[in-house]
Amino acid sequence: xxxxxxxxxxxxxxxxxxxxxxxxxxxxxxxxxxxxxxxxxxxxxxxxxxxxxxxxxxxxxxxxxxxxxxxxxxxxxxxxxxxxxxxxxxxxxxxxxxxxxxxxxxxxxxxxxxxxxxxxxxxxxxxxxxxxxxxxxxxxxxxxxxx
Amino acid sequence: xxxxxxxxxxxxxxxxxxxxxxxxxxxxxxxxxxxxxxxxxxxxxxxxxxxxxxxxxxxxxxxxxxxxxxxxxxxxxxxxxxxxxxxxxxxxxxxxxxxxxxxxxxxxxxxxxxxxxxxxxxxxxxxxxxxxxxxxxxxxxxxxxxxxxxxxxxxxxxxxxxxxxxxxxxxxxxxxxxxxxxxxxxxxxxxxxxxxxxxxxxxxxxxxxxxxxxxxxxxxxxxxxxxxxxxxxxxxxxxxxxxxxxxxxxxxxxxxxxxxxxxxxxxxxxxxxxxxxxxxxxxxxxxxxxxxx
Numbered sequence: 001x002x003x004x005x006x007x008x009x010x011x012x013x014x015x016x017x018x019x020x021x022x023x024x025x026x027x028x029x030x031x032x033x034x035x036x037x038x039x040x041x042x043x044x045x046x047x048x049x050x051x052x053x054x055x056x057x058x059x060x061x062x063x064x065x066x067x068x069x070x071x072x073x074x075x076x077x078x079x080x081x082x083x084x085x086x087x088x089x090x091x092x093x094x095x096x097x098x099x100x101x102x103x104x105x106x107x108x109x110x111x112x113x114x115x116x117x118x119x120x121x122x123x124x125x126x127x128x129x130x131x132x133x134x135x136x137x138x139x140x141x142x143x144x145x146x147x
Numbered sequence: 148x149x150x151x152x153x154x155x156x157x158x159x160x161x162x163x164x165x166x167x168x169x170x171x172x173x174x175x176x177x178x179x180x181x182x183x184x185x186x187x188x189x190x191x192x193x194x195x196x197x198x199x200x201x202x203x204x205x206x207x208x209x210x211x212x213x214x215x216x217x218x219x220x221x222x223x224x225x226x227x228x229x230x231x232x233x234x235x236x237x238x239x240x241x242x243x244x245x246x247x248x249x250x251x252x253x254x255x256x257x258x259x260x261x262x263x264x265x266x267x268x269x270x271x272x273x274x275x276x277x278x279x280x281x282x283x284x285x286x287x288x289x290x291x292x293x294x295x296x297x298x299x300x301x302x303x304x305x306x307x308x309x310x311x312x313x314x315x316x317x318x319x320x321x322x323x324x325x326x327x328x329x330x331x332x333x334x335x336x337x338x339x340x341x342x343x344x345x346x347x348x349x350x351x352x353x354x355x356x357x358x359x360x361x362x363x364x365x366x367x368x369x370x371x372x373x374x375x376x377x378x379x380x381x382x383x384x385x386x387x388x389x390x391x392x393x394x395x396x397x398x399x400x401x402x403x404x405x406x407x408x409x410x411x412x413x414x415x416x417x418x419x420x421x422x423x424x425x426x427x428x429x430x431x432x433x434x435x436x437x438x439x440x
Contacts, residue, residue, distance in 0.1 A: 009197030037184035042175075045187050045194060051336045053205070053344035056198070080203035080344050 007143045010056065010082065011136050013045040017055035017079070021072055022104065023062030026122035027089035031059055034125045041129060052078040057135060059128070063091040063104040064111050076112050082142075084135045087114045088128055090121040097121075156230035163226050167356030168192045174359075174388060181392045196352060202345030207256045211342060214252030215350040221245035222357040229364060232296025235283050239276075242361065245354065246272050253339030264338025267329040270399050274326075274406035275319045281414035282309040286368070289421040299371050309417030310369050315410040317387050319402065320362055325394040326402050 003011070020028050034041045035048055049055055052075040064072060076085070087108045090096035095106035108114055115138055118131035172189040179186020206212065225241035228234065246268070253265030283293070285306055290298050319326040330338035343351050366383050367376040397405070419425060 005197045006201035009194045009199075010201065012194040013191065013198045015195075037182050040179075040184040040186075042179060042187055043185040045191055049337070050332065051341055053342065054337065054348065078205075080205045082203075 003140070003143060010143070011140055013047075014056045014084075014132065014136060015047045015049045015054055016057040016059050016132070017049055017052050017075070018059045018061070019072060019075060021060060021062035021068040021092075021108070022065035023089060023091055027061040027092070027120075030122045030125050031061065031088060031128055034128055039125045039129065041132070044132075046132065052076075053080065055079050056083055057132065058083065058085045058112075059088055059132075060085060060108050060112070061088045061092050063095045063098045063101075063106055064108055065104050069105055069111055072108075072111055082139065084115045084139055085112050086116045086118060086128075086131050086135055088118045088120075088131065089123050090119055093117045093119055156227070156232075159230045160223070160227050163223075163230075163357060163360060164353050167353070167360045168196070170359055170363075170384070171356050174384070177385065177388050178392060181388065192352070192356070196349050199349045199352070200346050204345050204347075206347070207258065207342040210255040211252045212347055214248045214255060215343060215347050215354075217248035218245050218252065219350045219354040219357070221248060222354045222361065226357055226361050229295055229361060232294060235286065235293045235295055235298070235365070235368075237293075238295075238361070238365070239279055239283055242358070243272070243276060245358070249339055249351075249354075252343075253341075256342040258342050260336040260341045261339055264329050264335045264341060267331075267335070267399060268339050270402060271319050271322070271326065271329050274402050275316050278312050278316045278406065278410045278414045281411065281418055282306075282313050285309045285414065285417040285421040288418060295368065298368050305420050306369065306417050308413045308420060310366070312410045312414035312417060313366055314383065314386065315413065316406060317362065317366075317383065318390055319406060321359055321387060323387060323391040325390070325397045326405075327396055328399055328402065331396060 018028065018031050032048075033039060035046075046057075056079075058076065058079065060072065062068070076083075085108070087093050091098060092108045095101075095104060098104045099106055105111060116131045116135045118127050120127055123131075169189060171192040172187070175191060176186045176189055221241050221244045225238045225245065228238050228241065250265045250268050250272070253261045253268065286298060286309070287293055289306060292298060318324065322330050329335075330340065335341070340348065340351050363380050363383055367379050370376055370379055
């Protein structure tokens, strides 16, 4: 039972959209560092598209502030399926240092269905790449199960 | 020989998206190597296309699908005219129709990013088209034919300004730095292509591949020798990628100044050289001096 070309394409060409829901930008810098020549995720076919309509993987950082909640949902609904959400950083996973604060929802899983959690403050680029690979593995699993 | 001549253009046309994709892959690989990194495999654009084809379809407005198909259709037609050795002016107008279709597709959706991208794409069109038409006119004046099959090269020593002008506007047409304001990444999201997703974005992507292929093929018309044609093709591609990596984005005022004040006079100079305007002036001047002296 193997994957057809479209499904292989989904694994070989994951386009990401990175969204910051109120993070201190530490994790954002690490996400962008993945795109630099040192870590070079483009060799896996990963492109940083700022357009939710062109995206497969949402890389979200930050504890979701009340204002960014609606924007995050808006972006998520605009993305055509199949799509994967990766929560990068301690704030995105569970609220981090802002857990319990009045102005944040506390982690992205309050708002979106998260597939992979990448802990760290800030998460290392290697960990982020590992997270993307894990998300792709999960996608592959889902596609194989659907057959 | 007859069947070969009639079948070969059809085969070339059918294979052109394939070759266009490989070209796009080469583009990304060379860009990556220039930036001191590995880069995606050469077949990456095809995997992108397969993935996009399998996406859920979300349409902002049905009209934009029609315009996307128009863009691809006119590009295919233009390539077809080229492969069948047809009229170069028809090729120019067909690519213009294709670009206008793309702009109409951008305006068909109520999206501010697409609107700004569409307006900027019109500016790029206005910057690029006069230079191309002047270059084609210069070719006509030199060879007395518009037909691609009739232009057998040999244009080069005289029409160097036209070739230079085409090289100067190649980044404008290909929407690469320093003239990529239409699709300024994350400034206007994706410009005119913002609202396309999934299978409809495949149509746009394949159209872009064909646009690059056609433009590079038109540039190879300047020489006759097949090896020189290949060299010109590769040199234009590599040169464009080099300029893309070495420059930052310029705004629309610089785009217009660059194109209308630099590239257009260069192209007009090509016309003057090809139509022997200078020769006529020199003749008139020497006749005057002779008579006067």
